[in-house]
Amino acid sequence: MSDDNFYVIGDEKDLYEKRKKIFPKKVSGTFNTLRVLSVWLLLGLYYVLPWVTWNDQQAVLFDLPARKFQIFGLTYWPQDFIYLAMLLIIAALALFFFTAVAGRLWCGYACPQTVWTEAFIWMERLVEGDRNKQVKLEKEPWSFRKVRLRATKHLLWIVFALFTGFTFVGYFTPIKELTDSLQTLSFSGWEWFWILFYSFATWGNAGMLREQVCIYMCPYARFQSAMFDKDTLIIAYDEKRGEQRGGRKKDMSKEEYQAEGLGDCIDCMQCVHVCPTGIDIRDGLQYECIACAACIDACDDVMEKMGYEKNLIRYTSENHDAGGKLRLLRPKTIGYGIALLAITTLFILSIWFRTPLELDIIKDRNRLYVTNSEGFIVNIYKLRILNKDQVGHTYTINVSGNENLIYQGPKQVSLPSEGIREVPVRVALDPYYLKDSSFEVNFTLQAVDSESIKVVQDAKFIGPVQRKRRR
Structure with missing residues (x-):
């Protein structure tokens, strides 16, 4: 066999097989209802959230030029990177937990690729009809009707994709300003780039590539097996009950078709057509399966029409399929659940008790200390104060650590909302009270109008080396 042509023995399948276009059939049922609700909820949040206001400001705005994120009245700065790290940890633990419990729930119900693809498929069906009409249109030679339908479909896709890209940029540029710029098409260069880039990515991934993103581009399909075990819920076909497959008359009794060696599967191919x-x-569990459960709804509908028991295709686990118990709670899932609950609780509490005030103390590095005309040892500091609150405050400044310290600087400082100010201060001490060459001092910043807005920061007070006296 030559190196230029590789084939799978038996199937005679070319390794570089051309893509066969998939036309998923419309399906109804419990899982489809859940998926539609998920699509509406997630798309609704995405498109509506930039328009929500909070305290006369955009509720969610990632202001990169100002290096701050505004989220429902709270402002986050680069110093709050720990919250982003905690969110990423929560997302990872949630993915591990739900995958260990029920497989690829994320892929089937919440993944952006799935959500936007569902929206694009809905528009495609609106223009071209359901699966049978789409297949027929695909096989037809090009005509004015075919061009009109395809052009209408892509026009809807492009408009929807442009709205998606516009909304995406609205999370980084105030959406009202962006809307004003839309009227004259006076976007900045970066705004043009990201609107067009995100629109093209949405049109390409959800409209053109679709399942190829899940099968070839998404890494999750490849490493999901590391999170699966024999008790993980998967979508599976009951082979013992379904085989042998074959057609039969609708009024054929169970005893009659079983006598002919047939199982409950009538080989209608509906589970394939809706996938x-x-x-x-x-054919068994495959990495291409995104656990959308459309095949369950389709098969249950057929079983109901035939008068057979449902759940020929159902959620199960490898152990349960072999006759064992269905175990959702087990050491792995309990461990993931406890870790997820703990880090989520910690995240919520840290946000709840977050102080909207930042204090950084920078000690003068040129001179460790100086001695003034009175013989006092003086340390020089620069207090960098950041007001993270949505309103302005006046703060008092106090220093502690030695009752004989003399604070030389402003007693109060006022900052507007989200204001930053650097305040140089001096702290002096009579060398008579200096017992060690260095000790810790505490700077306390307290809002005058709120007892809860308070921050204490440590610093070092440095003096000359204390030599031991000889006896």
């Missing part, structure tokens, strides 16, 4: 990735779930 967004085009797989046959009856």
Whole structure:
């Protein structure tokens, strides 16, 4: 066999097989309802959130030029990077937990690729009809009707994608300012780039590539097996009950078709026709399966029409399928759940008790200390104060650590909302009270109008080396 042509033995399948376009059939049922609700909820949040105001400001705004994030009345700065780290940890633990419990729930119900693809498929069906009409249109030669339908579909896709890109930029540029710029198309260069880039990515991924993103581009499909075990819920076909497959008359009794060696599967192919990735779930668990459960809804509908018991395709686990118990709670899931609950609780508490005030103390590095005309040892500091609150405050400044310290600087400082100010101060001490060459001092910043807004920061007071006296 030559190196230029590789084939799978038996199937005679070319390694570089051309993509076969998939036309998923419309389905109804419990899981489809849940998926539609998820799509509406997530898309609704995405498109509506930039327009929500909080204290006369955009509720969610990632102001990169000003290096601050505004989220429902709270302002986060680069110093608050710990919250982003905690969010990423929560997201990772949630992914591990839900995958260990029920497989690829994220892929089937909440992944942006799935959500936007559902929206694009809905527009495609609106223009071209359901699966049978789409397949027929695909096979038709090019005509005015075919061009009109395809052009209408892509026009809807492009408009929707442009709105998606516009909304995306609205999270980084105030959406009202962006809307004013839209009227004259006076976007900045970066705004033009990101609107067009995100629109093109949405149109390409959700409209053109679709299942290829899940199968070839997404890494989650490849490493999900590391989080699966024999008790993980998966979508599976009941082979013992379903085989042998075959057609039969609707009024045929169970005893009659079983006598002919047939199982409950009538081989209608509906589970394949509704699958967004085009797989046959009856061939077993495959990495292409995104756990959308469309095949369950389709099969249950067929079983109901035939008068058979439902759940020929159902959620199960490898152990349960082999006759064991269905165990959702087990050491792995309990561990993930406890860790997720702990870090989420810690995150909420840290946000709840977050002080909207930042104090950084920078000691003069040119001179460790100086001696003034009175013989006092003086340390020079620069207090960098950041007001993270949405309103202005006046703060008092106090220093402690030695009752004989003399603070030389402003007693109060006022900052507007989100204001930053650097305040140079001096702290003096009579060398008579200096027992060590250095000791810790505490700077306390307290808002005059709020007892809860208070921050204490430590610093070092440095003096000359104390030599021991000889006896």
